[in-house]
Amino acid sequence: MKNHPIIDQDQMKRGEFLRSLGMSSAALMAFYCLGTTLTSCSKSSDPTPTTPPTPTPTPSTGTGLTGNADASQGTVNFTLDLKDANYSKLKTVGQYVIVGSLIVAKTKAGSLAALSKTCTHQGTQVEYRMAQDDIYCNNHGSTFSTTGVVLVTPAAKPLTQYKTALSTDGNTLTVTT
Numbered sequence: 001m002k003n004h005p006i007i008d009q010d011q012m013k014r015g016e017f018l019r020s021l022g023m024s025s026a027a028l029m030a031f032y033c034l035g036t037t038l039t040s041c042s043k044s045s046d047p048t049p050t051t052p053p054t055p056t057p058t059p060s061t062g063t064g065l066t067g068n069a070d071a072s073q074g075t076v077n078f079t080l081d082l083k084d085a086n087y088s089k090l091k092t093v094g095q096y097v098i099v100g101s102l103i104v105a106k107t108k109a110g111s112l113a114a115l116s117k118t119c120t121h122q123g124t125q126v127e128y129r130m131a132q133d134d135i136y137c138n139n140h141g142s143t144f145s146t147t148g149v150v151l152v153t154p155a156a157k158p159l160t161q162y163k164t165a166l167s168t169d170g171n172t173l174t175v176t177t
């Protein structure tokens with residue numbers, strides 16, 4: 001019985017020693033982790049990237065077109081490069097192109113007309129006819145003027161007309177709502 005306090009004291013000392021070791025280990029681990037973190041931070045803030053940059057996605061609009069030509073995607077506002085092979089035909093009277101949700105035509109009179117390409121009857125894509133100088137739907141024969149007015153039914157509503165502006169050098173066409 002007389003030794004118990006001594007044993008207890010020894011056990012307590014061992015416990016304190018172990019706890020002391022534990023603390024030291026924890027402290028060492030903390031320093032280790034801190035060191036690792038700092039090392040990682042140092043690497044992540046390195047101004048010289050080790051991986052190549054992500055390539056820029058190829059524009060879905062194609063060459064020669066800048067801006068939005070799809071009325072379902074917001075306000076129509078775009079430019080066409082008439083030097084680009086996709087749109088150069090708009091320099092020729094009687095030609096037309098489909099751009100997004102629009103039809104753009106170089107009319108018989110030499111002006112540029114931009115209208116919604118979707119027939120207001122049942123949604124077929126329209127075309128420009130130089131001989132008649134009109135916009136025609138070959139599904140049921142609806143016909144519109146180059147400003148979108150219905151000339152021949154069954155379509156009852158006009159095509160949406162957009163504004164066109166040609167640059168002074170004739171190479172850039174701007175189309176807006």
Ligand code: FES
Nearest residue numbers: 119121122137140
């Ligand atoms: S869909 Fe154009 S006339 Fe019917």
